[in-house]
Amino acid sequence: MSECLRTRGFLPCEDPDTEMRVGASFAMLDELAQELPSLLMEPDCRSYLAGQMIPDWPYETIPNRLVPQARLYYLRLGFLASGYINQIGQPACHRLPANIARPLARICHLLHRPPILSYDGYVLYNWKRFDRSQPIGLGNIDTLQNFVHLYDEHWFILVHVEIEAVASRILDAILELEETEGFGDETRVNAALTQIADALDQLSAVLKRMPEKMSDDLFYSKVHPYIGRFQDVEFEDVDSARLDYQGEPGAQSTIMPTLTGLMKVPHELNRLTRHLHDMREYMPEAHRRWVEYVDTLPDLKPLADAECWNRVLEGMASFREVHYHWAIKYIARRSPDPHDTGGSPYLKPLKFLIDETRAHMK
Structure with missing residues (x-):
């Protein structure tokens, strides 16, 4: 595994x-x-x-x-x-x-x-x-199934697939610390944080590509309804x-819960954070167990160099800022429903998540 x-x-x-x-x-x-x-x-x-x-x-x-x-x-x-x-x-x-x-x-x-x-x-x-001899990434992947005859939906899905592929480098860094018993080693901790920060930079770069082949009008009117909740x-x-x-919000991805648990970011309990925790029930069982495991890992902050530690937190905040921008562009500007990305008011609390992440810097 x-x-x-x-x-x-x-x-x-x-x-x-x-x-x-x-x-x-x-x-x-x-x-x-x-x-x-x-x-x-x-x-x-x-x-x-x-x-x-x-x-x-x-x-x-x-x-x-x-x-x-x-x-x-x-x-x-x-x-x-x-x-x-x-x-x-x-x-x-x-x-x-x-x-x-x-x-x-x-x-x-x-x-x-x-x-x-x-x-x-x-x-x-x-x-x-x-x-199959080439990486899992845009240009070498396609979807198996869609709701609509629009490449916009393919692109929406495939951007997320590449994001998940890039995130393997984050998990690799965490597992390297575990396998080398590096949680108490300052050099290993900072090397892991640097690898995670580099991966986060790439995650944001991939997410920023969303508008290249996905129209906001077409997404909201033709795709978004099909991934809504029951x-x-x-x-x-x-x-x-x-x-x-719940439908299919990106909050069901395991990437950000993993990083939040690893970095021990202290988020205030509110409707959005409760909703994000509920989203774990929609993850594959093995992914839920992984997030629970990461929550138990030692706090890296005391050993971390300020620059390495802060790069990771800034990377998390920047990734969420891109998501925040797309939530406005693709949904909020067109929807009268403040719960429209998954059952909880999201814009104002999402901004709080970003601020709380940065507030955890050294």
């Missing part, structure tokens, strides 16, 4: 599977994946999807050899569910039909996660490389209660 984190970060240890292979009947999910952007443009899309015979996961558990297949199966069903509930141009929908709800709920139960398409399915498992949704034949689940 540690070697995977060092080389892949929070991306899968092996490139994601691109097609379903657990049985002949599962090929229809790959076909629906290709058809979904076109289907979502039709007024009878929901009726069509509700009539599909979707195969159940054929095992009582998830054998290790089939983990990539289980992730792809969850991705396929998650896209169908979010497309069905959030279809643009159609009346609000609060009932997911049994043919989608039952298999989605079951595979998500086996994956120990809520039954909705989250950041892991939308980003971490949703890519392929054109050339509010008061009944899962037919699964649970009689109506359920609320």
Whole structure:
């Protein structure tokens, strides 16, 4: 596991599977994946999807050899569910039909996660490389599935994939400290902080590329609705209660919680920080355990050189500032809902997170 984190970060240890292979009947999910952007443009899309015979996961558990297949199966069903509930141009929908709800709920139960398409399915498992001998990065990756026929959505996902790939250098630095027992060694601590700061500079550089191929108008009107939350949704034949689940905010990425835990940044408890903590429930189980582990690591601040320590905190603040800018550009300017990026008022508290990060400098 540690070697995977060092080389892949929070991306899968092996490139994601691109097609379903657990049985002949599962090929229809790959076909629906290709058809979904076109289907979502039709007024009878929901009726069509509700009539599909979707195969159940054929095992009582998830054998290790089939983990990539289980992730792809969850991705396929998650896209169908979010497309069905959030279809643009159609009346609000609060009932997911049994043919989608039952298999989605079951595979998500086996994956120990809520039954909705989250950041892991939308980003971490949703890519392929054109050339497997070349790095995981923009220009060499594409998505496996989308909601719309717009490259803007591909770009939105792929920018996040490259960010996750670059973040492997942050995890590598942390694990190097662990493996060399370097948490009490000033030289090793500062070397690790320098590596993390360099990676953060690159993360911000990648995130700044978002407008290159993603229109703010198209993102807000054509893409953003599909990655919204489920509010008061009944899962037919699964649970009689109506359920609320968060959609796919970037807050479900494990990168910033890792850095916050490592740097022991003291954030004030408020609605946003509680919301960010709740987002851990949407992370893959292994990622949740990793964040819990990092929270227990020794405080590096007493041994850290001020310049190295402050570079990391400035890198975290700068990355959040880019995110803050994009939240305004792509969502806040167009949305009357102050909760629109994931269920909590976000702009003012996000600014507090940035200020509190800088306030923790030496």
